[in-house]
Amino acid sequence: MASLTLYSVSYDLAQALLGAIGSILPTGPRALITSSDVVTGLAVLVFGALLLAASMLNTILLIWWERKLLGRFMDRRGAMHVGYAGLLQNFADGLKLFRKNTFPPREADGLGFYFGPTAYMVSSLAIFGILPISSGWNSGALPLSLLLALTIFSFAPLFIFVSAWSSNNKYSLMGGLRSAAQMIAYEVPLLLAVVAVIIVAGSFDLTTIVYDQKNYWFWGPLFLALVVFVAAMLAEMERIPFDLPEAEAELVEGWNTEYGGMLFAFFMLADYLRALVGSILVVLLFLGGWTLPSWIPASLSAFPLAGIFWFMLKTYVVFGLFVWVRASLPRIRTDQLLRVGWNRMIPLALLSVFLAALLVTVRCVPVLGCVPSAGV
Amino acid sequence: MSEMWINMGPQHPMTHGLWNLRVRIEGELILDVDPEVGYLHRGIEKISEDRHYNEVITLMDRCCYVAGLAWEHLYILSAEQALHIAPPERAEYLRTMCDEFQRIASHQMWYAAFVQDIGLMSPFLYAMRDRDLVLDLLQDYTGARMTYEYMRVGGVRNDLPPGFTDRARKVLDWLTDRFREYDQLCLGSAIFHKRCDGLGILKANDAVAHGVTGPMLRSAGLKRDLRKDRPYSAYDRLEFDVALADGADVTARYLVRMEEMRQSVRILRQVLDWLDRHPGPAIAERLPRWLGAPYAPIGDEGYLLKRSFPKGVGLSSVEEPHGEAQAYVVNEGGEHPYRVKFRSPVFANVSAARQYLVGYHVADIPPIMGSVDVCVGEVDR
Numbered sequence: 001m002a003s004l005t006l007y008s009v010s011y012d013l014a015q016a017l018l019g020a021i022g023s024i025l026p027t028g029p030r031a032l033i034t035s036s037d038v039v040t041g042l043a044v045l046v047f048g049a050l051l052l053a054a055s056m057l058n059t060i061l062l063i064w065w066e067r068k069l070l071g072r073f074m075d076r077r078g079a080m081h082v083g084y085a086g087l088l089q090n091f092a093d094g095l096k097l098f099r100k101n102t103f104p105p106r107e108a109d110g111l112g113f114y115f116g117p118t119a120y121m122v123s124s125l126a127i128f129g130i131l132p133i134s135s136g137w138n139s140g141a142l143p144l145s146l147l148l149a150l151t152i153f154s155f156a157p158l159f160i161f162v163s164a165w166s167s168n169n170k171y172s173l174m175g176g177l178r179s180a181a182q183m184i185a186y187e188v189p190l191l192l193a194v195v196a197v198i199i200v201a202g203s204f205d206l207t208t209i210v211y212d213q214k215n216y217w218f219w220g221p222l223f224l225a226l227v228v229f230v231a232a233m234l235a236e237m238e239r240i241p242f243d244l245p246e247a248e249a250e251l252v253e254g255w256n257t258e259y260g261g262m263l264f265a266f267f268m269l270a271d272y273l274r275a276l277v278g279s280i281l282v283v284l285l286f287l288g289g290w291t292l293p294s295w296i297p298a299s300l301s302a303f304p305l306a307g308i309f310w311f312m313l314k315t316y317v318v319f320g321l322f323v324w325v326r327a328s329l330p331r332i333r334t335d336q337l338l339r340v341g342w343n344r345m346i347p348l349a350l351l352s353v354f355l356a357a358l359l360v361t362v363r364c365v366p367v368l369g370c371v372p373s374a375g376v
Numbered sequence: 377m378s379e380m381w382i383n384m385g386p387q388h389p390m391t392h393g394l395w396n397l398r399v400r401i402e403g404e405l406i407l408d409v410d411p412e413v414g415y416l417h418r419g420i421e422k423i424s425e426d427r428h429y430n431e432v433i434t435l436m437d438r439c440c441y442v443a444g445l446a447w448e449h450l451y452i453l454s455a456e457q458a459l460h461i462a463p464p465e466r467a468e469y470l471r472t473m474c475d476e477f478q479r480i481a482s483h484q485m486w487y488a489a490f491v492q493d494i495g496l497m498s499p500f501l502y503a504m505r506d507r508d509l510v511l512d513l514l515q516d517y518t519g520a521r522m523t524y525e526y527m528r529v530g531g532v533r534n535d536l537p538p539g540f541t542d543r544a545r546k547v548l549d550w551l552t553d554r555f556r557e558y559d560q561l562c563l564g565s566a567i568f569h570k571r572c573d574g575l576g577i578l579k580a581n582d583a584v585a586h587g588v589t590g591p592m593l594r595s596a597g598l599k600r601d602l603r604k605d606r607p608y609s610a611y612d613r614l615e616f617d618v619a620l621a622d623g624a625d626v627t628a629r630y631l632v633r634m635e636e637m638r639q640s641v642r643i644l645r646q647v648l649d650w651l652d653r654h655p656g657p658a659i660a661e662r663l664p665r666w667l668g669a670p671y672a673p674i675g676d677e678g679y680l681l682k683r684s685f686p687k688g689v690g691l692s693s694v695e696e697p698h699g700e701a702q703a704y705v706v707n708e709g710g711e712h713p714y715r716v717k718f719r720s721p722v723f724a725n726v727s728a729a730r731q732y733l734v735g736y737h738v739a740d741i742p743p744i745m746g747s748v749d750v751c752v753g754e755v756d757r
Binding site for chain 1: 380382404491494495496497498500501502505561565567568570571737738739740
């Protein structure tokens with residue numbers, strides 16, 4: 001893989017910047033600010049800033065992608081006037097929200113009202129520091145990166161519930177309750193489906209999991225786990241058919257009814273950040289991450305940043321499938337959703353764990369080939 | 377969660393208009409409901425008393441924004457009865473055509489709103505797209521897409537433009553295909569059945585007791601359709617079936633409305649054929665001067681003539697897309713109606729809300745109320 005990684009770029013940037021500043025300073029301070037500790041510290045900050053910019057940019061692109069796709073599914077064109085093919089439409093929308101005031105309801109709990117969306121946004125962003133986008137993307141090896149990502153991912157119901165309750169609105173409260181119930185119910189099958197992957201890959205490290213798919217991607221042997229994972233992920237992302245916490249038909253906007261301006265934008269962005277995380281996790285766990293199958297000519301992954309290119313392509317295709325689901329299914333009811341979650345999804349997830357264990361035990365399946373030895 | 381009242385309305389995505397559904401809930405369970413109407417009252421019945429007979433027609437368009445022509449038809453029937461005027465046969469067929477095009481447009485609007493309520497986004501736009509074709513046809517011969525002002529006492533304002541029937545047939549062919557697509561998108565989905573089967577049940581007895589009419593009544597298995605039972609205009613000369621279902625639930629109402637659209641297409645084909653074969657005047661030839669075009673200046677002459685007409689009373693009922701509408705017009709001899717009174721089917725359908733909402737979940741309110749097809753303009757008038 002090319003040596004160009006996000007961290008190396010930010011390290012070079014930090015070094016160049018500090019070097020330039022240092023060259024106009026006397027020797028004493030120059031030695032201080034060009035010391036390796038300071039450079040590393042600034043490199044981490046630059047790394048974070050680049051990551052933030054990249055993830056926000058991708059989120060906004062994701063919204064554009066969804067709008068275009070939805071438009072096509074609905075026999076219309078989607079955003080098309082601002083920028084080329086409407087690419088800048090979401091920036092315009094974001095700017096509009098940025099300029100707007102936020103009106104907390106009179107009886108709202110001030111702390112919770114502002115804390116909820118902010119924490120929701122921050123926790124969603126934090127996941128991007130963990131996900132490996134291509135080889136060498138991360139600054140350091142994280143042996144438990146998958147676990148950490150899912151842990152941060154599952155903070156969301158708490159923040160949603162806090163913001164719903166502190167809004168002092170009946171619709172918000174009902175939306176918040178539904179959201180908490182739904183996310184907690186679907187957390188279990190989600191994690192069980194991940195367990196199936198962990199069993200086969202023998203690692204909690206996302207990078208290792210991707211490299212374990214060298215021979216073949218996990219979606220084939222772990223198809224059941226993939227189905228459970230995608231369904232549970234749809235519920236976690238609160239998208240149709242599981243979008244009833246914000247079912248606009250009966251709950252106006254659910255838990256974000258009372259939010260406007262930038263706080264609403266936080267919810268909106270965080271929702272899509274989570275959708276992006278969901279799609280990325282599907283790609284990482286089941287679709288081989290940034291790698292390509294061996295039967296594809298190597299020349300296709302020889303250009304610079306090829307890993308990132310293929311990774312983003314897969315991510316956007318996976319998200320496109322989520323949009324397809326959204327365009328074609330009605331939403332189901334809370335009690336039905338919970339019944340499906342506890343009565344169907346969890347047994348299926350357990351079955352997929354069992355199948356994964358069986359696969360590891362048997363090692364080789366006639367059609368599918370052999371799994372990598374566990375615990376590489 | 378303890379019991380609480382929530383106001384779904386007057387500004388709420390579920391209402392599709394300006395009314396308020398107060399709901400007492402415990403958790404997600406509905407304990408009681410209380411529909412409140414009156415936010416859109418414009419006093420149309422009172423205003424009518426100050427208008428010439430033909431000027432009331434403009435108000436009828438404002439009764440229901442999706443079924444203006446049906447309301448025009450309703451008023452015209454009783455006005456003609458009160459004024460002892462009979463329209464030519466071609467006008468009767470033209471009015472029937474209006475009614476059926478309007479029924480398709482209205483039901484497509486209902487379909488769009490209904491699927492949107494249960495979270496289906498794409499069919500909403502498909503239905504709106506196809507409804508546009510019907511509106512284009514209506515625009516073609518009435519000149520408007522929503523407020524038509526097409527019917528007149530004694531006939532209709534103008535005849536069809538050349539080539540209209542062929543264009544209409546093309547649209548009908550297209551719509552027949554699309555109805556199949558609508559069904560696939562809804563009935564083919566397991567989630568749709570999960571959301572709609574056995575929901576919002578209103579049995580025939582309760583429906584009759586509450587004065588519920590239209591598709592809601594027919595979905596309970598009661599075969600009552602004014603177009604068959606008390607035919608008006610050209611309906612007694614046309615072949616069609618009454619759409620029936622027996623589930624009395626949301627799915628049954630869906631089936632009834634979809635079947636009604638197909639029957640409307642069937643009726644329209646016959647009407648278009650008849651119109652092709654029978655040219656003739658579209659408005660009665662000998663009308664009193666003061667009944668002329670509503671925007672023609674009414675000179676002294678018009679006022680001089682005002683006592684020349686015999687008194688009368690008109691009572692008509694029409695199978696409007698939402699149910700049975702009734703109009704009562706009293707002619708005391710002046711050029712204005714002495715009294716006008718309407719019966720709105722949706723008012724009765726909404727009043728029975730307690731019957732079909734209590735005991736279900738909050739999330740069931742949008743599909744159930746969607747299946748009622750509320751049009752507030754005619755509820756409040």
